[in-house]
Amino acid sequence: MVADKIFYNGKFYTMAKEGETVEAIAVYNGKIAAAGTNEEVKAIGAKEFIDMKGQPILPGMADTHMHLYSDCLExxxxxxxxxxxxxxxxxxxxxxxxxxxxxxxxxxxxxxxxxxxxxxxxxxxxxxxxxxxxxxxxxxxxxxxxxxxxxxxxxxxxxxxxxxxxxxxxxxxxxxxxxxxxxxxxxxxxxxxxLPKLTMEENIEKVDKYLQYCSSVGLTQLHAYQEDNPDGIRMYQEMRKKKGLKCRVAFHFVLDENTPRNIVTGFGDDMLKLGSAKFLQDGSVGAASCLMNEPFADQPDNYGKGCYTQEELNKLVKDAYDAGHEVAVHAIGDKANDMLLTAIENAYRPELGWSRRFYMIHATVISESFIERAKKLPVIISIQPIFIRNYVSMARKRLGDERLHYCFALKDMMDAGLILTGGSDAPVCEVNPFHGIQCALTRMDLTGNPEIISKEQAISVYDAVSLYTRNAAYFLEEENLKGTLEVGKVADFVVTDKDIFETKAEEIASIKVLETVLGGDTVYQA
The missing domain is CATH 3.10.310.70 (Diaminopimelate Epimerase; Chain A, domain 1)
Structure with a gap:
């Protein structure tokens, strides 16, 4: 075999193990065919040899919860x-x-x-x-x-x-x-x-430019939720034909009477596929509308709002699951998350094992019993560490000191073996994953505000990067295809100006992407 390309003389963090690096990778047909030392990989031979000049390189990153079209218009x-x-x-x-x-x-x-x-x-x-x-x-x-x-x-x-x-x-x-x-x-x-609507052609032009921006901050996979664009997934299909896709896109949908019943989660290919059925169970901490077991500290009569009763939520989740879909539910408050676990317990068929998964979107505030219950279920939690920058000014006031430990409880959940992934919920927050990684490490906002939210819940650089790489690949059962730089996986990677593992935690958000490679081809270069 002669490789299509060999990228050598780099510092490729595989993310398969903490600290593991290789000097070179060979790419054939969009996937990694070999990885190792410069000498080992270059001996294979290739049509093209590319010198990475010693730059640090990470696997391509994914945003596992964002509203792509809305953020584009934003x-x-x-x-x-x-x-x-x-x-x-x-x-x-x-x-x-x-x-x-x-x-x-x-x-x-x-x-x-x-x-x-x-x-x-x-x-x-x-x-x-x-x-x-x-x-x-x-x-x-x-x-x-x-x-x-x-x-x-x-x-x-x-x-x-x-x-x-x-x-x-x-x-x-x-x-x-x-x-x-x-x-x-x-x-x-x-x-x-x-609200005013754009034409298909206008949408394609705007979203194409937006995907270029996402590439420029190191994203190679976007999980687009609850899209409100009038053309839905068709827009991405048309864009792929006319301009190509600069990021891989998973289109997560709202299950209603307009949803086709004969296709299910996973339909599509590595570049564009149908995601999970999405539901909304509560509001937000900022609006004091997420559903809580105890009232907000600054609003003693307000427990937040639930979109569904327990019986209604049970039925929604079970019906979608039984129809063949993986299911994603927005739940922020601790009561909303407890109710969601109950609905998942009700729907889950253990004989299927992890063959069909549940995605808990946010899990921002959890109860004491949450982790032990979640460990027994095939759940993946898409959390948004970048939210921390907005919570610094309000979390203690709204939740009180006792509940702060359970707010963005990254370390507790990861130490217990739960799979957490990173997202931005853009346009709520900036889609740049390095911003979220910094917040996960410092538990502070990005402006130097000295207040810290639950410092004991800070995680390591490796774990924070994992949220957007190896862990993110578990969405839509892609852990054998993406997330690490290993043989057999897609050649998606990001070249940065600074080594994230050698950069001060409070400076990680300043890291710049020099090049983004998707399937072995450069889609962004600074």
């Missing part, structure tokens, strides 16, 4: 991340009204309620101070809450008589009129259908 929206009052928000809206084309909306994202001096979300009366003629929609940083002005409410046909199918997701004043604050499923049902 890049063009106005940000409210730096807003600290209603007056500032109104002024920010006014500054961008002239940019809104006829028939479009003013869309603003990343408003952080805990940064606002008023301590609450702005209502329709506040947003109407900016405009009553142009529809305005402001999203929270967690993307579970959106605020509309009167024009937006009018266009969505939302009035006091609207019936919400999920309790407490459409906020009202005492007289029954709408405050304009709408969350979770009611936003998806009543607002999203009225």
């Amino acid at each position: 890049q063009e929206k106005v940000t409210a991340a730096d807003i600290h009052s209603f007056d500032e928000l109104v002024e920010r809206c006014k500054q961008h009204l002239d940019d809104v084309k006829e028939g479009d909306w003013l869309l603003i994202e990343n408003l952080h309620m805990d940064f606002l001096k008023e301590g609450s979300f702005p209502t329709v009366n506040v947003l109407d101070q900016a405009s009553t003629e142009i529809p305005i929609c402001v999203g929270s940083f967690c993307h579970h809450v959106h605020m509309l002005n009167s024009k937006a409410l009018e266009l969505c046909n939302l009035g006091p008589d609207v019936v919400e199918h999920t309790p407490d997701t459409i906020d009202r004043f005492e007289d029954g009129s709408l405050t304009g604050v709408i969350s979770d499923q009611s936003y998806s049902e009543y607002v999203e259908p009225y």
